Amino acid sequence: MNPRFxxxxxxxxxxxxAFAPLxxxxxxxxxxxxxxxxxxxxxxxxxxxxxxxxxVTLQLVSNDVVHGLYLDGYDVSVEADPGQSATLTFVANKxxxxxxxxxxxxxxxxxxMIGKLTVGTNxxxxxxxxxxxxxVLGVTVSIKQKA
Amino acid sequence: MAKxxxxxxxxxxxxxxxxxxxxxxxxMMLVGYIFAILAGxxxxxxxSHNFSIVFVWIAWWAILILxxxxxxGRGWCxxxxxxxxxxxxxxxxxxxxxxxxxxxLNLRVPKMFRNIWLQNISFLLLALFSSVLLTTPNITxxxxxxxxxxxxxxxAIFERRAFCRYLCPVGGFIGLYSQTAPIELRIKDKxxxxxxxxxxxxxxxxxxxxxxxxxxxxxxxxxxxxxxCMECIRTCPHDNIAVNLRPFSADLAKPSTRMDEAFKAFxxxxxxxxxxxxxxxxxxxFKDAAYNVGTSAWFIYAxxxxxxxxxxxxxxxxxxxxxxxxxxxxxxxFASLATALIPLGLMFWVAFSLSFVLTxxxxxxxxxxxxxxxxxxxxxxxxAAWQPMLTAILAPAQTLALVGGLIWSARTAQKAANKxxxxxxxxxIYSLIVTSIMLWLLL
Numbered sequence: 128m129n130p131r132f133x134x135x136x137x138x139x140x141x142x143x144x145a146f147a148p149l150x151x152x153x154x155x156x157x158x159x160x161x162x163x164x165x166x167x168x169x170x171x172x173x174x175x176x177x178x179x180x181x182x183v184t185l186q187l188v189s190n191d192v193v194h195g196l197y198l199d200g201y202d203v204s205v206e207a208d209p210g211q212s213a214t215l216t217f218v219a220n221k222x223x224x225x226x227x228x229x230x231x232x233x234x235x236x237x238x239x240m241i242g243k244l245t246v247g248t249n250x251x252x253x254x255x256x257x258x259x260x261x262x263v264l265g266v267t268v269s270i271k272q273k274a
Numbered sequence: 275m276a277k278x279x280x281x282x283x284x285x286x287x288x289x290x291x292x293x294x295x296x297x298x299x300x301x302m303m304l305v306g307y308i309f310a311i312l313a314g315x316x317x318x319x320x321x322s323h324n325f326s327i328v329f330v331w332i333a334w335w336a337i338l339i340l341x342x343x344x345x346x347g348r349g350w351c352x353x354x355x356x357x358x359x360x361x362x363x364x365x366x367x368x369x370x371x372x373x374x375x376x377x378x379l380n381l382r383v384p385k386m387f388r389n390i391w392l393q394n395i396s397f398l399l400l401a402l403f404s405s406v407l408l409t410t411p412n413i414t415x416x417x418x419x420x421x422x423x424x425x426x427x428x429x430a431i432f433e434r435r436a437f438c439r440y441l442c443p444v445g446g447f448i449g450l451y452s453q454t455a456p457i458e459l460r461i462k463d464k465x466x467x468x469x470x471x472x473x474x475x476x477x478x479x480x481x482x483x484x485x486x487x488x489x490x491x492x493x494x495x496x497x498x499x500x501x502x503c504m505e506c507i508r509t510c511p512h513d514n515i516a517v518n519l520r521p522f523s524a525d526l527a528k529p530s531t532r533m534d535e536a537f538k539a540f541x542x543x544x545x546x547x548x549x550x551x552x553x554x555x556x557x558x559x560f561k562d563a564a565y566n567v568g569t570s571a572w573f574i575y576a577x578x579x580x581x582x583x584x585x586x587x588x589x590x591x592x593x594x595x596x597x598x599x600x601x602x603x604x605x606x607x608f609a610s611l612a613t614a615l616i617p618l619g620l621m622f623w624v625a626f627s628l629s630f631v632l633t634x635x636x637x638x639x640x641x642x643x644x645x646x647x648x649x650x651x652x653x654x655x656x657x658a659a660w661q662p663m664l665t666a667i668l669a670p671a672q673t674l675a676l677v678g679g680l681i682w683s684a685r686t687a688q689k690a691a692n693k694x695x696x697x698x699x700x701x702x703i704y705s706l707i708v709t710s711i712m713l714w715l716l717l
Contacts, residue, residue: 168565169558199633199665223669224717226554228633230660232322235409236565238634243556252717255673256710262677263706266684270698 130272137265144257149250151222156180163187165194165207165229168236179222179247188212197230198244204230222247278519280457281507290504290517293369296353304355307418309645314415318647322660324411325645328637330418331408336631338448339623347452351445352502356421357438360429361486378430383440383488389534393446394541398583400443401545402576405553405564435486438501445501450538451620452497453525454682458518459491459500459507466514467492475506475515482508491515496525498535523682529613529690533605536612537588543615543708544583546622550715554629587708591615594700602694610694611701614687618705621679622712625672629716633662672716680709 159181164171165188177183187196189207196215197204200223205215229240281287289295306329314326321327342350362368366377400407400417407413425437438445461467467475475491478484485491487501491510494500507515530536552560552575563571588608595607602610636658643656650656664671684702691698 166558168561170556171558173556173558197662199662199668226556228662232320235321236405236561238322238409238630239405239553239561241554241556249717251669251673252713255677255713255717258673258677259680259706259709259713262681263684263702266681266688266702267699270688 128272130269133265133268133272137261137268141258141261144261145254151179151247154178154180156182158182158184160184160186162212163196163242164190165196165240166190167192167234168229168240170196170227170240170242173242175242175244177219177244177246179219181219181246182216183219183244184214184216186212186214192233193231194233194240195230196227196242198225198227200225206231219244219246223251224249277458279462279516280519281515281517286517287507290507293508296504297369299353300355300358303353304358307355307422311415311418311422313646314411314413314418316646317411319411320647321409321411322634322637323640323644323647325641326411326414326418327409328634328641329645330414332631332634333638336627336635338444339627340631343448343451343455344620344624345455345457346502347455347457347497348448348500348502349455349457350448351438352504354438356442357425357429357435357486359422360426360437361435363426364429365483376433380433381431383432383436387440389532390440390446390449390538391534392441393443394534394538396441396443397446397541397545398580401541402579403567404549405561406567408553409565434484434488435501439487439499446538447542449498450535450542450616454523454617454620455497456520456522456524458497458520458524459502459504460494460516460518461492462514462516464492466512470512470514474509474511479509479511481511482506484509495528496530498525498530523617523686526613526616526686527689527693529610529693531606531609533609536609537584539612539615539619540587540591541583543619543622544579544587546619546626547708547712547715548579548582550622550626550712554626555715591701591704594704595696598696598700600694600696602696607694607696610690611687611696611698613690614683614698614701614705616683617686618679618683618709621675621682624679625675625712625716628671628675629668632664632668635663636661669717673713676709676713676716680705 156178159177161175163185185196185205187194187205187207189209189211191209193206193208195204195206200221201217203215203217205213207213224243224245227242227244229237233240281290310326310330313324317324317326338350364377407417424441428436428441473490474481476484482505485506486503487499489499491506552564563575566572591612592608595611596604598607600607637660639655639658643653644650683705687698687701687705691701
């Protein structure tokens, strides 16, 4: 096969893997509440999973010093004083995986106080691994064509 | 793409030949470096508001790993202030013509240390303590000062830049990854060097100093050990040194067979993966273990860290290439095929750093106005709020970096395998597996 045509095929396949719409499972949205205990320098639980469309309430409880919770991608945050709790509610309308992190300086490892919220399926991870596999296949084909 | 000689352009050549532009940058860097030491030692203990943490581990690191190393190779080494005080003392001069008589002991570094194993060890030492180092200003200040004094001490004992060449924890990986950069310093005509009397580029002359990096430019075939100090451009009496623009990763077409360099590739690859999991992951227990130096949890962390780097990653790599049909010794195949991990490791670091830098870059504004955390507001930005930047494009950018690195690595594996007449498939599959793990850790 013409190497340029192969390259074009792989680029098109890559675009499909990266951007093709996937079927979304029809799950009725529900209200989800999580209590998140914050301490230097971890959240507990540190990994949350909800379905797309859920109304999520996070009750942040600070167990030692003042802590915050900022959710990447959603640009929402909440802060809790020591021994106090604070509540954040939002609709999880963006699917994917998002880090949440402390947004109030709470000590040395503050920049690395991180948790993870997954809304629906983390499709971008699977798409990325698919792209990696496709890239390897492409290079292997090109090696064989040159041989 | 053919090479383009940048030194053919008079402006560039004159700027590189003159010592003054470089000296001006050196002095700025040295002032910044000393200020970072002082800020670390006397400034606020809050890392995210201290100049030493914010400018060294966020600003400098971002420039180094996202720009300087990928595009300029050892460009940072060309302006790094760490060797300067020692070198000035060693030479007994800053700019004046060199005096041939050695100022201090001027010993040759013992042969057993003329490799990058010490750099591998020094990097790992810092890596094991990195959670404290990256977040605690006075520790950063002490380490920066220690590097400066180590460079001075080694300059007093050994000839040339022994610290940069054999001990600097940063120089080791910059050298490794500089092979991928689209810039190089090389001779123009080998025959000119063969017949050149006195080899002033290596031995020095009235025009300048012998190569501080202990490299004979006439024998340069890769960037790893050339610090781009430009001294040979000044000393070459035949105008036979050029700085060229070239295709990316040109040096990797000639795979190394050195085990110290092969293990450097594993150390960097493994460290990026471990940092992605420990520092950027959601697992608090790992962070506790990494931060609480001296506790039993930290010792377990250290053992796991070293096991991943020295046993698991190279072990699976060796198992992969064990079955490849080849008359070459396994050690040579191992070192040569590990070349494929160099672009992959670089892109792992790019992907890791994107996350770390974009979420913390907003601290730079506050630290600029109040570098010591003493309540100053020099530029009116001391109270700038923390705000992550470009989080929407972070995941696609990381995927692009990692998948791009995988393609780059696979093509490098193919070239190395062709040279050694073995199959590259095992190395490519290995790269795919570690890339998938890194994607899982970051996304």
